[in-house]
Amino acid sequence: MINFSEHPHRRYNPLNGEWVLVSPHRAKRPWQGQTEKSHQDERPKYDPTCYLCPGNQRVQGQVNDKYSSTFVFTNDFSALLPDVPKGELNDGLFVAQTEQGISRVICFSPDHSLTIPEMQLDDILKVIELWCEEYISLGSNAFINHVQLFENKGSVMGCSNPHPHGQVWAQSSIPVEVAKEIEQQKNYFKIHKRTLLSDYLEQEIRKQERIILENNTFVCLVPFWAVWPFETMILPKRQVASLADLTRDEKMDFADMYRNLTIKYDNLFETSFPYSAGIHQAPTDGLEHPEWHMHMHFYPPLLRSASIKKFMVGYEMMANAQRDITAEQSSQRLKELSTTHYKQR
Numbered sequence: 001m002i003n004f005s006e007h008p009h010r011r012y013n014p015l016n017g018e019w020v021l022v023s024p025h026r027a028k029r030p031w032q033g034q035t036e037k038s039h040q041d042e043r044p045k046y047d048p049t050c051y052l053c054p055g056n057q058r059v060q061g062q063v064n065d066k067y068s069s070t071f072v073f074t075n076d077f078s079a080l081l082p083d084v085p086k087g088e089l090n091d092g093l094f095v096a097q098t099e100q101g102i103s104r105v106i107c108f109s110p111d112h113s114l115t116i117p118e119m120q121l122d123d124i125l126k127v128i129e130l131w132c133e134e135y136i137s138l139g140s141n142a143f144i145n146h147v148q149l150f151e152n153k154g155s156v157m158g159c160s161n162p163h164p165h166g167q168v169w170a171q172s173s174i175p176v177e178v179a180k181e182i183e184q185q186k187n188y189f190k191i192h193k194r195t196l197l198s199d200y201l202e203q204e205i206r207k208q209e210r211i212i213l214e215n216n217t218f219v220c221l222v223p224f225w226a227v228w229p230f231e232t233m234i235l236p237k238r239q240v241a242s243l244a245d246l247t248r249d250e251k252m253d254f255a256d257m258y259r260n261l262t263i264k265y266d267n268l269f270e271t272s273f274p275y276s277a278g279i280h281q282a283p284t285d286g287l288e289h290p291e292w293h294m295h296m297h298f299y300p301p302l303l304r305s306a307s308i309k310k311f312m313v314g315y316e317m318m319a320n321a322q323r324d325i326t327a328e329q330s331s332q333r334l335k336e337l338s339t340t341h342y343k344q345r
Helices: 024-028 121-139 176-192 196-207 248-269 327-336
Strands: 009-013 018-022 071-074 088-091 094-097 101-107 146-153 165-171 211-214 218-221 232-236 275-280 295-299 302-305 321-323
Touching: 101 121, 121 146, 121 165, 121 248, 176 196, 176 275, 196 211, 196 218, 211 248, 211 327, 218 248, 232 248, 248 295, 248 302, 248 327
Parallel strands: 018 321
Antiparallel strands: 009 018, 071 101, 088 094, 101 165, 146 165, 146 275, 211 218, 218 232, 232 295, 275 295
């Protein structure tokens, strides 16, 4: 008889229509591969050499505001530019087109020493409110059809500056991963007249197998189809298409969930836990999107300890996403962790 906690199996991701191979028996194998250096991340509250600290000069000469809360500015090395002339290439299999957009940097706090799990709840709420403002203001541009908010935490995730910050990339086309979610959610909504994630969340709340945290209006869980070892997702209980639809109380609950999840992450291996996180919400293309249920993905790379990470190589790059520990095993580990940061214990 099949035992999904022991036997290799595949799990379907209804959000993108893809599969993940789960091989739980492999979690028992010894590790003799690469480890990352583990160190306590102690930084000053202000760093005169940091390009993101208040009042400091950035590399191209611009000077930051002497901000005391959040701060946002257009990226000095933007991946997307608003004034790119329209053009395309169609030469057989050589196809290309220009892309317009805006890239901005969001500083979460003036305190260089902090990360989200060490910030106060009211200060995290200000981050969420700024996200909302950026989504609305950037999305109001006629040439912007999608706004992607994201955070890369930790040098292992390619973060080039340790100051607490995230980014927002707004562009004219719909990115590939979002396009997959649009198609899957639209197809589900056409058939069921309900959002895919509303029905999924209802099942998860009923089963209580992968839920890590729950408050009045938000849930944090390990998705049934998770790829990364400690991947999670935060969802509002109420079906809302974007941050712009959240009430004040929901934003506060979102901030509380964001903080408590990242505290659990730090507590897991007692390190400043790296991850890439991002919010998926309705496009800003001026169309109605009743199929959309806003959610936030967290993709952390650490696997067994603060010094061993998951690599997406070989089979994963050539064939199919794969993981060893099951979603249920990782959710149980995260659920059992305290929401008091290990540095405060």
